[in-house]
Amino acid sequence: MRFAVPVFPGSNCDIDCEKAITTVLGEPVDFVWHTQRDLDQYDAIIVPGGFSYGDYLRAGALARFSPVMEGVVKAASEGKLVLGICNGFQILQEAGLLPGAMRVNDHLKFRCDIQPLTVVNNSLAFTQDYRRDEGIQLPIAHGEGNFYCDEVTLKELEQNGQIVFRYVGSNPNGSVEDIAGVSNREGNVLGLMPHPERAIVEWMGSQDGAKMFTSMLRYWEEKIGAA
Amino acid sequence: MYKATITVRLKTSVLDPQGSAVKGSLHSLGFAAVTDVRIGKTMEVWISAPGSTEAGEKVEEMCQKLLANPVIETYDYELEGA
Amino acid sequence: MYKATITVRLKTSVLDPQGSAVKGSLHSLGFAAVTDVRIGKTMEVWISAPGSTEAGEKVEEMCQKLLANPVIETYDYELEGA
Amino acid sequence: MQPNQNVMGTSTVMEPTPEEIRDRKLYSELGLTPAEFEQVEKHLGRLPNWTELGIYSVMWSEHCSYKNSKPLLKRLPVDGPRVLQGPGEGAGVIDIGDGQAVVFKIESHNHPTAVEPFQGAATGVGGIIRDVFSMGARPVALLNSLRFGPLESPRVRYLLEQAVAGIAHYGNVVGIPTVGGEVEFDATYEGNPLVNAMCVGIINHEDIQQGVAKGVDNPVIYVGASTGRDGIHGAIFASEELSEASEEKRPSVQAGDPFMEKLLLEACLELVQKGILLGIQDMGAAGLTCSSAEMTAKGGVGLDLYLDDVPQREEGMSPYEIMLSESQERMLLVVEEGREAEVKEVLDKWELPSAVVGRVTEGDRYRIFHQRECVADIPVKTLVDDAPINYRQGEEPLSFREETAASYMEELTGVDPTEALQRVLAAPSLASKRWVYQQYDSMVRTSTAVRPGSDAAVIVLDGLDKGLAMSVDGNSRYVKLDPHVGGATAVAEAARNVVCAGARPLAITDCLNFGNPEKPDVFWQLENAIDGMGEACRQLGTPVVGGNVSLYNETKGSAIHPTPVVGMVGLVESRDHITTQSFQQEGDVLLLLGANFGELGGSELQQQVLGMISGRPPQLDLAAEKALQSAVLHLIQAGNVSSAHDLSTGGLAVAIAESAFAKGLGARIDVETDLTVIPYLFGESQSRVLLSVPKEFAKEAMAMVEKQGVTCSRIGEVSGEQLSIWINGVEVVSEQVSSLQTIWEEAIPCAMNASLTN
Ligand SMILES: Nc1ncnc2c1ncn2[C@@H]1O[C@H](COP(=O)(O)OP(=O)(O)O)[C@@H](O)[C@H]1O
Numbered sequence A: 001m002r003f004a005v006p007v008f009p010g011s012n013c014d015i016d017c018e019k020a021i022t023t024v025l026g027e028p029v030d031f032v033w034h035t036q037r038d039l040d041q042y043d044a045i046i047v048p049g050g051f052s053y054g055d056y057l058r059a060g061a062l063a064r065f066s067p068v069m070e071g072v073v074k075a076a077s078e079g080k081l082v083l084g085i086c087n088g089f090q091i092l093q094e095a096g097l098l099p100g101a102m103r104v105n106d107h108l109k110f111r112c113d114i115q116p117l118t119v120v121n122n123s124l125a126f127t128q129d130y131r132r133d134e135g136i137q138l139p140i141a142h143g144e145g146n147f148y149c150d151e152v153t154l155k156e157l158e159q160n161g162q163i164v165f166r167y168v169g170s171n172p173n174g175s176v177e178d179i180a181g182v183s184n185r186e187g188n189v190l191g192l193m194p195h196p197e198r199a200i201v202e203w204m205g206s207q208d209g210a211k212m213f214t215s216m217l218r219y220w221e222e223k224i225g226a227a
Numbered sequence B, C: 001m002y003k004a005t006i007t008v009r010l011k012t013s014v015l016d017p018q019g020s021a022v023k024g025s026l027h028s029l030g031f032a033a034v035t036d037v038r039i040g041k042t043m044e045v046w047i048s049a050p051g052s053t054e055a056g057e058k059v060e061e062m063c064q065k066l067l068a069n070p071v072i073e074t075y076d077y078e079l080e081g082a
Numbered sequence D: 001m002q003p004n005q006n007v008m009g010t011s012t013v014m015e016p017t018p019e020e021i022r023d024r025k026l027y028s029e030l031g032l033t034p035a036e037f038e039q040v041e042k043h044l045g046r047l048p049n050w051t052e053l054g055i056y057s058v059m060w061s062e063h064c065s066y067k068n069s070k071p072l073l074k075r076l077p078v079d080g081p082r083v084l085q086g087p088g089e090g091a092g093v094i095d096i097g098d099g100q101a102v103v104f105k106i107e108s109h110n111h112p113t114a115v116e117p118f119q120g121a122a123t124g125v126g127g128i129i130r131d132v133f134s135m136g137a138r139p140v141a142l143l144n145s146l147r148f149g150p151l152e153s154p155r156v157r158y159l160l161e162q163a164v165a166g167i168a169h170y171g172n173v174v175g176i177p178t179v180g181g182e183v184e185f186d187a188t189y190e191g192n193p194l195v196n197a198m199c200v201g202i203i204n205h206e207d208i209q210q211g212v213a214k215g216v217d218n219p220v221i222y223v224g225a226s227t228g229r230d231g232i233h234g235a236i237f238a239s240e241e242l243s244e245a246s247e248e249k250r251p252s253v254q255a256g257d258p259f260m261e262k263l264l265l266e267a268c269l270e271l272v273q274k275g276i277l278l279g280i281q282d283m284g285a286a287g288l289t290c291s292s293a294e295m296t297a298k299g300g301v302g303l304d305l306y307l308d309d310v311p312q313r314e315e316g317m318s319p320y321e322i323m324l325s326e327s328q329e330r331m332l333l334v335v336e337e338g339r340e341a342e343v344k345e346v347l348d349k350w351e352l353p354s355a356v357v358g359r360v361t362e363g364d365r366y367r368i369f370h371q372r373e374c375v376a377d378i379p380v381k382t383l384v385d386d387a388p389i390n391y392r393q394g395e396e397p398l399s400f401r402e403e404t405a406a407s408y409m410e411e412l413t414g415v416d417p418t419e420a421l422q423r424v425l426a427a428p429s430l431a432s433k434r435w436v437y438q439q440y441d442s443m444v445r446t447s448t449a450v451r452p453g454s455d456a457a458v459i460v461l462d463g464l465d466k467g468l469a470m471s472v473d474g475n476s477r478y479v480k481l482d483p484h485v486g487g488a489t490a491v492a493e494a495a496r497n498v499v500c501a502g503a504r505p506l507a508i509t510d511c512l513n514f515g516n517p518e519k520p521d522v523f524w525q526l527e528n529a530i531d532g533m534g535e536a537c538r539q540l541g542t543p544v545v546g547g548n549v550s551l552y553n554e555t556k557g558s559a560i561h562p563t564p565v566v567g568m569v570g571l572v573e574s575r576d577h578i579t580t581q582s583f584q585q586e587g588d589v590l591l592l593l594g595a596n597f598g599e600l601g602g603s604e605l606q607q608q609v610l611g612m613i614s615g616r617p618p619q620l621d622l623a624a625e626k627a628l629q630s631a632v633l634h635l636i637q638a639g640n641v642s643s644a645h646d647l648s649t650g651g652l653a654v655a656i657a658e659s660a661f662a663k664g665l666g667a668r669i670d671v672e673t674d675l676t677v678i679p680y681l682f683g684e685s686q687s688r689v690l691l692s693v694p695k696e697f698a699k700e701a702m703a704m705v706e707k708q709g710v711t712c713s714r715i716g717e718v719s720g721e722q723l724s725i726w727i728n729g730v731e732v733v734s735e736q737v738s739s740l741q742t743i744w745e746e747a748i749p750c751a752m753n754a755s756l757t758n
């Protein structure tokens, strides 16, 4: 399974994503510079965290116009797996691949912590190795993770099972309905504020992120096997 | 040369965390008479265009494409010769 | 009840990296005619006061104390009955 | 070629003529003394023009030349078997084996923070990051040491809020984890807060760079943010009279752009990897002037600089302004002639402005050209090597003798121990700093094994079993009461912290924050603190590989507490050795290593109860310290330690409580002692560590420690959810861990919730 990690000016979790995939799955990963349009050779794309273009204007707003995003949009439309983590989530939202928008955290401060979450939907390609309603711990590190969508959209998300993760305990940013991660309607694009790539081995304080990557690999292997 | 002053605001239906926090701070500084605060962005864009119609069109387009996020924001602008 | 619309801008001598980044993006989106972009804040403050003079004084004071940072920012405001 | 003696007319800003400068003593506006001005005249063989004078004034400032501190800094040990680069470059370099080295340095940004806390603190972080990657190293961790006034003041709360946000913003955006630091609150810093930032990087030996210009005709390349009128030398002499410069054009606060820094970092490291660079130096204090002059002097060459080619953000900047601007996120590179295109390709990829702005020349002239005129022509050595040095005399203040007689024991020993514990835990200097470090991304780069909240942070090295432990420390109260002991203690405590994390201390970087050195008592503090630090460094085998001096920290004529801050880096040989301060399991035995003398001078309890400090700080026996550290490290490496926590501010009681908090595990302490309860629990005697060890190892561990000549006593065990302390058969403290933890965790957030104002 070939992974692409697009790199924008200001991405800073790109290497962490690569390390996670190599460590957990041992599958090949390429960094793809933001000026490259073509992502056809990849099976999955991980849009990494960081501060693309300094998060100026709005987080993700400037990166979403990079040429590489054309490849990301195409991959998403072809049903390939696209995972946006933190700033990657924000970029996918700005690009219209995921619903809602981010506001600054309700306490106005950047917040870094290890956060309890619950897996609301474990039937996605990204979450099938988790149990339904499983309590997990993932690191968070963001200043603009306060997810917003209007009432109508929220209903749709609930009905379609697009709410994938919720914060448990105290909500670290004020997001609507404690939402921590959402998918697109088709389920092949996932965005989440927490960082699964920062929780893959014991010394990191949690290993709960590893299953997201194993889920993705299993999905792909089954798909290839079926084909 | 024209100067567009663009104001981008959160939609009124969207809770404004910054506005609420600033309101709270103003209250604790003794400005009890403040009933609401909303915070938005001001963008000054200098643009060369043959006329104000063209300049306006350009500004409109850049607001829609980039400067405001229609999911949560609204915008308006004023144009002046500069 | 009054509504003050306060505009807070970076002093022109202070680096505005956000403005530069947005200008760059506008250029690469094809808005080559944009020569400069500066980004500031708009704050709408609703305040109850017996008259516009009192409201203006309050607004002036909150700008100085909290809303603007005089070391790097300038501010101005408009007041309207609301 | 003679420089234009009068740049008036070529610049928008009216500048005084050389004669005016002399006759009206305008040099004093730039901080030069009459004697120094005479020296400049002698070096040039004529009167300097305004630009030249500006260049001399910044190069001869304390900040660049260390003219007041240099003779003292010479007393610090800088050598050791692992030292690859000592003081003198962007940052120090220490060998860590496997062909790798650790690169680190600390720097202050005190004054800018007092003026504009967000940008001031942020640009402090930016500067120290550049110091590290200008060595060719990949920055992997940040730490910071902060000093603020009491949180009762709204202005102080504003300063802290903004400074922390600025530090967080910069490090978070660049993507370097901020893994540690310290914060102390004391009235002495009310008008003069301290922000010291430290950066740690990793490098392969062969990639180590130098800030040097070499090879005649080689190009000097400017890269990074364009130059504006940021933070130009504060002395705006009589500008009303001589220039039309409007308020808007006045030299302004430096503002940082961490996004630009990230691009600059990646681009520079890519150039290092390609092996293209001959020399690289960041433009920090005194900007283009300091970087170019130092590189030139170090290379034993000359330099021609063409200011029209310098990327500029503002219009009509004068040579003086371009040379002295402190715009951030800029680097100067020297490469071989003919490789400009290769360099530009990399810089363009990262979308960085760049330009060739000069050439290395034969000889020793430092020449600046602007609008086709030579506006400065200076023998470069006179800027760097011939900077004046002040040999000052310190004088022991009278109060120092008087202090010894101070008596406070009686008042303190009467305090109820539970109340004392609650008060000390609620003191902002001691309370949880979560409110601060929660704003820092401490995990980016996925190498952080011990996050903020333990004695020292630990990061692991990719692909290797080892890691690095790091800590910044300094207790200004001790230094105030006795600079020599206090200076030594800062080093000892930093080393102890690193040892408790399972590391062998390697070396330090230090930041000396003091008052006005022209005052004999301040100079005495500086001198003694340095001697104390030097002695500790020698004893503990941790050389000083770099640092920074920040003098003139005063408000209204009164100096801050002398505040040397020590940044220590240690090597964790195996990930198995990584240890934290938190109790791990019920039933573990608590061992206290080191002797307790019940010393309360300068203690947190004294400050809390009496509202002031007096007496002598805890004494420090460096031989005992060394033995203690080696015993602790030995035990940890043997695999027999569950937790290790050094005893510092707040003494034993606080150490036990802090160890209990992380996992909510209580302790039962039962001891016999000759001391009374308060000095026993809250005395801050040095060279002590609290260990928890599995029951089955307890005997063996005690024997091992005692064999190394270190006092060791079994004081209790990890148990339940209560903190229960029995002394000489009486239960003196009995509290729920959770209720103590609430006090400790809420103190700073509660204080910060009140209003702020700028
Ligand atoms: N307190 C100190 N202890 C040891 N070395 C110091 C101290 N202060 C400064 N130095 C060293 O002196 C050299 C010059 O410092 P400095 O001019 O501050 O460098 P920079 O220009 O990077 O700030 C540096 O190598 C620095 O490490």
Ligand SMILES: [Mg+2]
Residues within 6 Å of the ligand: D455, D497, D646, D647, D648
């Ligand atoms: Mg400690």
